[in-house]
Amino acid sequence: MITTDVLIVGAGPVGLFQVFELGLLGLNAHVVDSAPQPGGQCTELYPDKPIYDIPAIPVCGARELIERLREQIQPFAPVYHFNETVVRVEPNGARFIATTASGAVFDAGAVVIAGGLGAFAPRKLPLEDAALLEGNAVLYKVPNATEFKGQDIVVSGGGDSALDWAIELCATAASVVLVHRTSSFRAAPATVAKMRQACDDGRLQFLEGEIVGLEHVGQALTVVRVSARSGLVRRIDASRLLVFWGLHPALGPIATWGLTLDKNQVVVDTATFQTSIDGIYAVGDINTYPGKRKLILSGFHEATLAAFAIKSRSTDGAKVALQYTTTSPALHRRLGVAVDVADDA
Numbered sequence: 203m204i205t206t207d208v209l210i211v212g213a214g215p216v217g218l219f220q221v222f223e224l225g226l227l228g229l230n231a232h233v234v235d236s237a238p239q240p241g242g243q244c245t246e247l248y249p250d251k252p253i254y255d256i257p258a259i260p261v262c263g264a265r266e267l268i269e270r271l272r273e274q275i276q277p278f279a280p281v282y283h284f285n286e287t288v289v290r291v292e293p294n295g296a297r298f299i300a301t302t303a304s305g306a307v308f309d310a311g312a313v314v315i316a317g318g319l320g321a322f323a324p325r326k327l328p329l330e331d332a333a334l335l336e337g338n339a340v341l342y343k344v345p346n347a348t349e350f351k352g353q354d355i356v357v358s359g360g361g362d363s364a365l366d367w368a369i370e371l372c373a374t375a376a377s378v379v380l381v382h383r384t385s386s387f388r389a390a391p392a393t394v395a396k397m398r399q400a401c402d403d404g405r406l407q408f409l410e411g412e413i414v415g416l417e418h419v420g421q422a423l424t425v426v427r428v429s430a431r432s433g434l435v436r437r438i439d440a441s442r443l444l445v446f447w448g449l450h451p452a453l454g455p456i457a458t459w460g461l462t463l464d465k466n467q468v469v470v471d472t473a474t475f476q477t478s479i480d481g482i483y484a485v486g487d488i489n490t491y492p493g494k495r496k497l498i499l500s501g502f503h504e505a506t507l508a509a510f511a512i513k514s515r516s517t518d519g520a521k522v523a524l525q526y527t528t529t530s531p532a533l534h535r536r537l538g539v540a541v542d543v544a545d546d547a
Contacts, residue, residue, distance in 0.1 A: 206232040206281075208512060209300050209310035211288050211456075214242025216486035216501030217316030218271040218280075223509035225278030226525055228532045229516070232308060233280050234300075236287040241268040242318045243487075250347045251366055255499050267498075277536035289455040291482065298481060312512045315456060315468060315477070315484040316505075325447035327358070331416040332443075339423035340416075340443045352376050354439050356426045358413055359446035360387040365397045367444060372405045379407045379438050381428055409436065416443070453488075464490050474511035475504050481515065483508045 208224055210217050213235035221231045239245060244264035252261050262270070286302045291313055300308040324342035326332065332340045344350075344367060355375045357368040360382040366389075372378040380397065385408075387394050400406035409428055414435065417425035426438045453466055462469040462478035467490035470476060475483050485508050486501040494500075513522045527533055 203307050203309055204232060204281075205309045206230055207310070207516070208232075208312045208314060209234065209288075209298070209308050210314045210316055211235075212242060212316035212318060212486070212488075213237070213240035213282065213284070214316060214318045214486065215244055215267060215271055215498050216318075216505055217242070217314070218268070218275055219502050220314055220316055220485060220505040220509065221275040221278055221280045222271075223506050224512065225275065225536070226527065226530050226532055227509055227513040227522065229311075229509070229513060230278070231280050232283060232310075234283045234286045234288055234302065234308075236285065238284050240272065240282065240284075241265070244268055248344065248363060248366070250344065250370075251363075253498070255497065257499075277533065279536075287455065291459050293479075293481075296481065311481075311516055313482045314505075314508060314512070315482065315488055316486045316501075317453075317456065317488045318486055324445070324449055327413060327443075327445050327447075329413070329416060331418060332445075335416065335418060335421060335423055335443075338421050339418065339441065340445065342445050344444065347371065347374075350375050350442060353441045355379070355442050355444065356381060356413075356438055356440040357444045357446070358382070359448075360384070360389065361446060361448060362389045362393055364444075364446035365389045365393045367446065368406055369393070369396050369400055372400055377407070377439075378405075379409055379426075379440070381409050381411060381413060381426075383410070383412050385410050409438070411436070413443075456488075473507070475508040476511060483512065 207229040208231045210220050210231050210233045213233050224231050245268060249265040251264050253264055253267055254261050286304060288300050289303050290301045292299050298310050298313050300310060350371050351374045353375055354377045355371055356379045357364050358381045368378055368380040401408050411428040411430040413426060414429045415427035423441055423443060426440045426443055427435050428438060429435050468477055468484040468488055470484050470489045470491055472491050475485055477484050485504040487496045510522050
């Protein structure tokens with residue numbers, strides 16, 4: 203039995219920042235994630251994608267953001283449990299007993315769900331050869347962008363991920379062809395404009411059509427066949443095919459915990475980010491409420507309010523005093539820094 207003040211389910215950016223906000227209030231946390239490393243979607247889907255809306259950081263890669271967050275929360279000594287899935291959460295008085303698929307058991311004062319999209323998998327290319335080449339020549343995420351330098355790349359999709367990677371890779375790849383079934387895109391207008399400019403500059407080629415076949419020698423991809431609306435099939439030389447068709451989101455075991463849901467998302471109270479079950483909270487992309495915006499920035503705000511609510515609940519509803527980080531006793535104890543209350547803003 204592992205005892206903790208708070209159990210956080212999900213080690214994405216919002217789950218990691220939740221550790222920091224809880225730590226400021228003197229609460230310790232264990233973090234469970236089904237992935238082998240922290241980062242959530244940032245690590246799994248776009249580790250090198252630039253992020254521009256983190257305050258005071260003009261730009262940083264998704265992987266860099268996770269590294270910075272881990273450094274920021276290190277003083278509060280979070281305990282990580284990777285390759286673990288929480289399958290059951292049961293009330294135990296005012297606390298909870300959470301059990302993972304491997305049999306690990308947690309006794310937690312509160313539970314925070316920060317699982318992003320929940321259990322998710324990419325929508326895959328329905329071709330037999332694609333399954334054979336998956337993980338080598340056919341990829342649904344970019345683990346390391348440097349691997350594509352000097353190669354002939356085909357990118358399939360019409361959303362932000364597809365266009366972002368097509369634009370980025372055309373700077374180092376030998377060639378990049380973007381394939382989408384129509385000339386209408388789901389990406390942000392600014393991203394579409396960048397893509398069209400790259401095409402005008404000759405750095406990127408756009409082909410309207412659908413992928414109907416792959417040619418390969420063993421595990422080495424050689425050609426991607428694309429069928430245009432006219433029925434004409436074009437053969438595109440390629441060594442890598444990147445497919446970004448979106449995800450199949452699913453809550454997984456969370457769906458069985460008795461929480462109020464709306465379209466596979468957890469309904470929360472925006473004053474506390476508590477779910478329909480007292481003591482269980484949800485922050486980040488997995489929750490829903492009027493005006494919800496799926497931004498990392500918004501998730502940081504949600505984690506802050508959830509932390510205050512959890513602290514208040516742990517003290518039988520007592521009002522929690524606001525602590526500035528410049529004079530936070532919990533933070534300065536961890537850092538070994540003397541606190542000068544006269545500096546309190």
